[in-house]
Amino acid sequence: MSKHQASGTPRIGILTAGGDCPGLNAVIRGVVKSANLHGYEVVGFLKGYEGLVDPVSYLALNHKNTSGILSQGGTILGSTNKGRFAATVGVNDRCEIDPELIAGVKTTALQLNIHGLICVGGDGSLAVAQQFHENGIPVVGVPKTIDNDLSSTAFTFGFFSAVFCATDALDRLHTTAESHERVMVLEVMGRHAGWIALYAGIAGGGDVILIPEIPWTFDNVCEAIVQREQRGRKFTLVVVAEGAELPEKGLVTQDKHTPDRAETRKQVRLGGIGNYIGREIERRVGKETRTVVLGHLQRGGNPTTFDRVLATQYGAHAVRLIVERKFGQMVTYQPPDMSDVPIIEAIKLATVSPICSAVQAARALGVSFGDDYRGRPFQYTPPGEKSAADADDHCGARPAKAVKSSKR
Ligand code: F6P
Numbered sequence: 463m464s465k466h467q468a469s470g471t472p473r474i475g476i477l478t479a480g481g482d483c484p485g486l487n488a489v490i491r492g493v494v495k496s497a498n499l500h501g502y503e504v505v506g507f508l509k510g511y512e513g514l515v516d517p518v519s520y521l522a523l524n525h526k527n528t529s530g531i532l533s534q535g536g537t538i539l540g541s542t543n544k545g546r547f548a549a550t551v552g553v554n555d556r557c558e559i560d561p562e563l564i565a566g567v568k569t570t571a572l573q574l575n576i577h578g579l580i581c582v583g584g585d586g587s588l589a590v591a592q593q594f595h596e597n598g599i600p601v602v603g604v605p606k607t608i609d610n611d612l613s614s615t616a617f618t619f620g621f622f623s624a625v626f627c628a629t630d631a632l633d634r635l636h637t638t639a640e641s642h643e644r645v646m647v648l649e650v651m652g653r654h655a656g657w658i659a660l661y662a663g664i665a666g667g668g669d670v671i672l673i674p675e676i677p678w679t680f681d682n683v684c685e686a687i688v689q690r691e692q693r694g695r696k697f698t699l700v701v702v703a704e705g706a707e708l709p710e711k712g713l714v715t716q717d718k719h720t721p722d723r724a725e726t727r728k729q730v731r732l733g734g735i736g737n738y739i740g741r742e743i744e745r746r747v748g749k750e751t752r753t754v755v756l757g758h759l760q761r762g763g764n765p766t767t768f769d770r771v772l773a774t775q776y777g778a779h780a781v782r783l784i785v786e787r788k789f790g791q792m793v794t795y796q797p798p799d800m801s802d803v804p805i806i807e808a809i810k811l812a813t814v815s816p817i818c819s820a821v822q823a824a825r826a827l828g829v830s831f832g833d834d835y836r837g838r839p840f841q842y843t844p845p846g847e848k849s850a851a852d853a854d855d856h857c858g859a860r861p862a863k864a865v866k867s868s869k870r
Contacts (some may be wrong), residue, residue, distance in 0.1 A: 474502045474784055475571070476523070476580040478537040479510035479587035483608045483620025484765035485773035487535035489582055491528045492777020498525065500785055506572060509540040510583075511547035511590055514824045515566030515804040520574075532770060534832070535623075535763045548775035549589035552710050559590065564597045571599060578784030581774075582606050584618070587808045588792060592805045594683065595790035602783040603792030603805045604776045608760055611655035613810040614803040615748060615794040619773040624760040631756055632699060633667025643696035645687060645743050645795050649736025652703045656814045658760070660701035663829065668701040670830045672739070674813045676821075678832025679709050684746045691749075702739055704732040711838075714738055733757070 473496045475656060478486045504523040506515035513520055521539065522525070529537060551557050565773045571579065578600045581591035584607035591601045605612045608624035629648045639646040646666075652658040656673025663671035670686050672678050707713055714735040733755065738751035765773065771780045779800045780795045791802040814821065821831070822839040 469505045471575070472501065472577045473575050474504050474578050474580060474781065475507055475574070475676050476504060476539070476721060477510055477513065477574045477582065478539050478606070479581060479583040479590070480539045480541060480543045480606070481584070481608075481761060482533045482535075482537055482541050483606055484608065484763060485619035485624035485763055485769040486539075486541075486582060487528075487531035488773035489535045489604055489606075489619070489777040489780075490523065490538065492774040493531050493580055493781055494528045496778040496781040497784075497837065500781060502577065502781075505576070506539045510540060510542045510545065510587070512545045513539075514570050515546075520572050521566070522643060527819075528606045532774070534762050535765065543586070547590045548586075548592050550586050551634065552754050555779070556589070559593050564594070564599070567594065567599055568597075568610055571720050573615070576600075578602060579606060580780045580784070580788065581701070584609065585612060585811065588612075588805050588809045592790070592809065597807060600784070600787075600789045601805075602789060602802075603808065604780050605794070605808065608651060608658065609653045609655050610657040611653060611666070611812050612808055613812040614792070614808040616797050617795055619765070619776060620761075621657065622719050622768045622772075623663075623763065624658050624767045625665060626766050627760045627763065628658055628662030628701075628756055629665040630661060631754065631759075632701065633670060635699060635754065636667065637690065639697040639699060642750065644700045645699045645700060645747070645749050645870040647736045647740040647751065647784040648704060649702050649733070649753065649755045651703055651732075652705055653732060653758070654705040654811065656703040659701050659706070660814055660824070663701040667699065668829065669695075669698045670700040670736060670832060671824060672700070672702040672706040672707040672832050673795070673814055674703055674707060674815050676709070676831045676833050680742055682830065682834065683832045684743060685751065685831070687743065687747050700739065700743070704735060706735055708735060708738060737805075759792055830858045 476493050497504045505520045506523045508519040536760050540751055549559055572700050580602055582604040588603045594601045605615045605618040606620055607618045608620045610618050610621035612618055631648055635646040650658045654674055659671055659673050690698050715730040716733045736753045736755050740751045744751040776793050783791050790804045790805055792808040794801050794803050826837045
């Protein structure tokens with residue numbers, strides 16, 4: 463930690479806020495290398511936004527102390543998803559940051575000669591950056607979260623590393639499930655979005671995928687298991703997102719009570735649905751069932767190659783935004799290009815569209831989402847005739863290009 467000191471050289475500040483994920487260090491390294499090349503020094507504020515004020519705590523970042531961190535998980539700056547800087551309550555309900563804190567950040571920026579502050583975070587953390595921007599603090603955003611639930615960017619970094627971890631778990635569960643002819647339930651993270659469950663479910667050959675965006679029933683899940691049995695497949699892999707809702711009961715949380723519908727928008731600590739589902743499957747189907755809750759393993763460890771490339775690009779392009787004085791913007795990945803959008807647009811929640819191409823592909827392979835869908839997702843409709851998809855709201859037969867959802 464350095465002393466609070468001014469410098470004649472223009473500086474860029476960077477902080478990592480919210481829950482950590484693989485790739486944060488790759489962003490930091492990308493920022494430092496690129497910033498130095500453009501004539502800036504870099505300071506890294508410690509423990510998210512907390513390091514910005516009272517007591518100001520930061521690390522002067524340079525080639526030496528960022529060398530070798532590209533492949534390391536976690537963040538050398540530390541992070542927190544609690545603390546004094548909160549711009550939202552629940553899921554994206556705005557609250558105002560204490561004006562004294564804002565004034566403190568301005569003073570720090572002035573004293574440290576910060577020409578641009580790079581805030582690396584998910585929706586909650588970027589909502590703080592948005593209020594900084596509204597108050598004249600020169601910020602740019604970088605989208606981070608394993609949940610991949612930010613609009614305007616195809617992928618957040620950290621997502622594919624989490625998917626890799628969940629897929630590896632499924633590969634391992636596959637062999638033991640087959641040996642013992644069991645049902646295996648894997649609960650993965652993702653908050654109120656089913657991206658991790660969907661992608662890992664596809665990559666790991668899941669048979670049933672349960673996500674918050676597609677309502678499901680135990681009858682349908684058990685039917686899928688029984689049908690597999692009848693086809694001679696004596697084991698089943700079920701992947702469930704922590705934010706999937708139990709039929710009629712809603713979210714499962716680690717809080718003492720089950721939240722009612724009105725409470726579901728609050729920032730509850732999710733987790734536990736896997737065990738519930740495992741017990742219920744065993745009771746209904748009479749097959750031995752085991753549950754694994756993957757938890758924070760998905761947030762730890764080294765970033766995948768894709769996340770290293772993505773995070774490095776985010777870092778370099780965040781510096782570009784500062785060089786171009788495009789403050790209040792967030793870097794986005796819109797394949798194959800890096801671009802940027804106003805932070806205010808980016809912090810909207812992006813969930814899985816039930817008719818997106820990934821869901822269609824999974825259905826085409828016979829994966830069950832626990833809903834009533836029984837059809838074939840791809841059908842030929844002669845020109846001029848109304849397709850089955852147009853006649854059905856959620857059957858999944860619509861081509862991906864017709865999907866109006868926020869991403870993919
Ligand atoms: O947002 C990332 C995430 O890992 C979610 O998938 C999960 O619900 C939550 O954070 C866990 O938060 P914490 O680390 O506070 O338990």
